[in-house]
Amino acid sequence: MTNDLRDRIESSFGDGPPHPPIDVRLEAGRRALRRRRFASSGAIAAVVAALAFTPYAVSRMDDDAAGTIPIARTPSSTPSPSASENQDRGRRHTSTTIAPGHTYAQNPIPREDSPVRFQGDRLVAKHGAHITARASDPAVSTAAVPAGCTARAVAVTDAGTDLFVLGYTCPDGAWDLFTETAGAREDTLPAWLAAVKSAQDGGEGVR
Amino acid sequence: MRSEGREQAYVEFVTARQTHLRRIAYSICGDWHQADDLLQTALTKLYVAWPRVQRRGTEEAYVRRIITRANVDEHRRPWRREAPGLEGLDRATDAEGDPTDRTALFAALQALPPMQRKTVVLRHWLQLSVQETAHELGISEGTVKSHSARALARLQNVLTLEER
Numbered sequence: 001m002t003n004d005l006r007d008r009i010e011s012s013f014g015d016g017p018p019h020p021p022i023d024v025r026l027e028a029g030r031r032a033l034r035r036r037r038f039a040s041s042g043a044i045a046a047v048v049a050a051l052a053f054t055p056y057a058v059s060r061m062d063d064d065a066a067g068t069i070p071i072a073r074t075p076s077s078t079p080s081p082s083a084s085e086n087q088d089r090g091r092r093h094t095s096t097t098i099a100p101g102h103t104y105a106q107n108p109i110p111r112e113d114s115p116v117r118f119q120g121d122r123l124v125a126k127h128g129a130h131i132t133a134r135a136s137d138p139a140v141s142t143a144a145v146p147a148g149c150t151a152r153a154v155a156v157t158d159a160g161t162d163l164f165v166l167g168y169t170c171p172d173g174a175w176d177l178f179t180e181t182a183g184a185r186e187d188t189l190p191a192w193l194a195a196v197k198s199a200q201d202g203g204e205g206v207r
Numbered sequence: 208m209r210s211e212g213r214e215q216a217y218v219e220f221v222t223a224r225q226t227h228l229r230r231i232a233y234s235i236c237g238d239w240h241q242a243d244d245l246l247q248t249a250l251t252k253l254y255v256a257w258p259r260v261q262r263r264g265t266e267e268a269y270v271r272r273i274i275t276r277a278n279v280d281e282h283r284r285p286w287r288r289e290a291p292g293l294e295g296l297d298r299a300t301d302a303e304g305d306p307t308d309r310t311a312l313f314a315a316l317q318a319l320p321p322m323q324r325k326t327v328v329l330r331h332w333l334q335l336s337v338q339e340t341a342h343e344l345g346i347s348e349g350t351v352k353s354h355s356a357r358a359l360a361r362l363q364n365v366l367t368l369e370e371r
Contacts, residue, residue, distance in 0.1 A: 005327075005331045005332075005359075005362075005366070006331060006332055006334060008310075008312055008366070009234070009312065009313075009316065009327070009328070009331065009332040010332065011310075012310040012312045012313035012316070013230070013233065013234070013310070013313045015226050015230065016226075016229060016230070016233060016239045016242065017239055017243075019225055019226070019229070020243075020247075022218055022221060022222060025221055025225075025247065025250050025251075025254075026214060026217070026218065026254070028247060028250070028251045028254070029217070029250065029251050029253075029254025029255065029257075030254070032251045032252070032254065032255050033254065033255050036255055172258035172259070172262075173210055173213050173258055174258075
């Protein structure tokens with residue numbers, strides 16, 4: 001009965017119309033993969049940005065508590081800050097601006113906007129960018145870079161902005177780039193890598 | 208390089224198995240266009256998960272499960288419950304090719320409730336075990352058995368008529 005039913009179902013309908021070209025299936029898959037990677041890197045970048053912004057926010061709260069930069073968090077009857085105090089606050093914002101269009105809270109730069117990309121397991125500069133230093137086997141945090149993956153780091157200049165990039169590629173095709181403007185943490189590539197590793201060991205993601 | 212290797216293996220799998228996988232989708236939904244959509248959805252998800260799924264060697268089971276589960280989801284959407292067309296009027300000819308391509312057994316299979324139909328497809332056509340069928344459909348083994356018994360009883364009439 002079972003084999004008979006199997007055969008009868010098997011022969012109860014045909015193969016249907018022709019399939020679409022394989023390129024259609026591939027392109028749909030590639031688009032889905034890009035969407036997923038973009039979504040995951042965006043979410044993680046948001047978390048990292050929030051983590052990066054936290055010390056600044058805390059320090060501002062400390063400053064507020066010390067009375068150096070008073071901020072009215074809730075409506076009150078106290079006078080508004082004086083002109084000189086506003087100037088202080090303006091300088092504070094200016095000092096956290098890394099480059100035009102990039103503020104501290106916006107670091108790290110999304111990997112799609114990174115000035116470098118992977119070619120095999122080598123980082124190469126995108127058009128207009130120049131790699132100024134390389135670390136071919138940087139010490140990385142195992143909390144951020146998956147085991148078995150190859151890490152690369154470079155210092156790069158793009159449109160007058162110096163940046164540091166730490167990336168990895170994995171045998172299964174996974175990859176990621178962590179890009180920050182130089183000076184956000186440290187001024188040299190080795191020092192930046194050490195700072196990033198320390199942060200990642202403490203739970204900050206590379207992606 | 209790795210991406211090319213990934214795509215080559217994916218293409219080989221899809222080329223070899225897409226006809227069989229679409230027939231599974233068709234046996235569940237009874238419409239080639241919807242079967243195409245179901246298969247494309249499943250193959251797109253497979254592409255994204257390819258390294259992990261290929262490592263486990265479960266490519267076909269992965270696609271099959273998405274097809275059956277996606278179809279479950281489609282049937283849960285309210286708009287799917289609406290009856291298409293105008294009641295009482297002749298329906299347009301199906302754009303599915305030769306109508307003799309489908310037998311009375313297939314028509315009877317399509318007349319079964321969705322879960323009974325899926326149970327027959329997985330259990331009696333693809334020859335999965337009760338346990339595997341339960342896992343793929345996300346139901347208990349006891350439910351698989353009862354769906355199977357009820358479906359076979361309903362198909363029995365057709366099978367008997369075809370034998371005459």
